[in-house]
Amino acid sequence: MDFTGERYVPGVKGDIELEHLHRYLLARELCHGKDVLDLASGEGYGSAMLSSVAKCVVGVDIAHDAVQHSQRRYVRQNLRFMVGSCGKIPLSDASVDVIVSFETLEHHDRHDEMMAEVKRVLRFDGLLIISTPDKYHYSDVPGYKNEFHVKELYHNEFVGLLRRHFTNASFYGQRVVFGSFVVGKGSNVKLAKIREEGAALAWDDEMIDPTYWIGLASDAVLPTFGSGFLEQAIENSETVLGYTQALKASGEEKARLETRLSAAMGEREVEVSRLTAEQARLNLALDEKVRQAAELTAQCAAERREKAELGMALAVARSAA
Numbered sequence: 001m002d003f004t005g006e007r008y009v010p011g012v013k014g015d016i017e018l019e020h021l022h023r024y025l026l027a028r029e030l031c032h033g034k035d036v037l038d039l040a041s042g043e044g045y046g047s048a049m050l051s052s053v054a055k056c057v058v059g060v061d062i063a064h065d066a067v068q069h070s071q072r073r074y075v076r077q078n079l080r081f082m083v084g085s086c087g088k089i090p091l092s093d094a095s096v097d098v099i100v101s102f103e104t105l106e107h108h109d110r111h112d113e114m115m116a117e118v119k120r121v122l123r124f125d126g127l128l129i130i131s132t133p134d135k136y137h138y139s140d141v142p143g144y145k146n147e148f149h150v151k152e153l154y155h156n157e158f159v160g161l162l163r164r165h166f167t168n169a170s171f172y173g174q175r176v177v178f179g180s181f182v183v184g185k186g187s188n189v190k191l192a193k194i195r196e197e198g199a200a201l202a203w204d205d206e207m208i209d210p211t212y213w214i215g216l217a218s219d220a221v222l223p224t225f226g227s228g229f230l231e232q233a234i235e236n237s238e239t240v241l242g243y244t245q246a247l248k249a250s251g252e253e254k255a256r257l258e259t260r261l262s263a264a265m266g267e268r269e270v271e272v273s274r275l276t277a278e279q280a281r282l283n284l285a286l287d288e289k290v291r292q293a294a295e296l297t298a299q300c301a302a303e304r305r306e307k308a309e310l311g312m313a314l315a316v317a318r319s320a321a
Helices: 015-028 045-051 064-073 111-121 135-140 155-165 238-320
Strands: 035-039 056-061 079-083 096-102 122-133 168-174 193-197 200-204 212-218
Touching: 015 045, 015 096, 015 168, 015 212, 035 045, 045 056, 045 079, 045 096, 056 064, 064 079, 096 111, 111 122, 111 155, 122 135, 122 155, 155 168, 155 212
Parallel strands: 035 056, 035 096, 056 079, 096 122
Antiparallel strands: 122 212, 168 212, 193 200
16 A cells, blocks of 8 residues: 555554554554454554454454455455444444554544444453544644644543543553663563753653553453553664655755756857857958958059059150150
8 A cells, every 4th residue: 555644554664663563562462362353454454463363353444445455465364354434333232352443533523423332342341442642742732734634632632532431541652762771670660751851850650742642441450551662773763764865865956956067067068169160160261351352462463563564664655656
């Protein structure tokens, strides 16, 4: 499938790869041996990841071309794809243990209707794992408008939505970060979040300024959902890719300018050669005119001498007569 800038497609590097793959990797740990629905499954890569541990996975998406692509690319006995929407899921009541739905809410404005459908197809102790961008940090702060989004939620709205429909809900912040990562080993490990505040450092228990929120919701006791760090080669980071693309574009523009300059210089040299040849031709023509003028002058002088001689001879003849 072509990458539009919104739906993630495997092979695309940068922040979008980290964000999407990390969610599915964490969600997969809660899908072992479960009947799973991947709601708004997109290209299908996430459903395929979940099917590596789940009993059965159904990927549902509203886009027919996405479903057809998924059916062709990801063929497994415990995996199938269907066309459907968040407001009308094509599954029977109480038929799945886990519903995964990443970056779906912001693409429509019928959130409560979606939650009602989610509750309908979930079993009594089922689990919803859902993510959405934080409107404040995703849109307000950077002044960004995503053309594919219909209704984004602030964190308190996201919390309110899940707690209106489920007995229990917990929330995990997500954003791409660069820095030092310390990982402990053992049961007494605590993950500390540290940020810069001017010249000082401050400690936090929660994600600092998350771009996205991942929510877990259930009417049963919530499972442990791991915090984690998905490492990416620095050359694949969005910052490096951005600079690389900018340098490539700059190099291409430089090459275009050099080509234009070379062509202009070549044209100038051709014109100089033409003018030089024309000047030489004119010089030759002028030399010929000068030669012709010299010959004409000499001829005139000879004629004058001849006339003078004739005049003198006539005068002598008249004197003798």
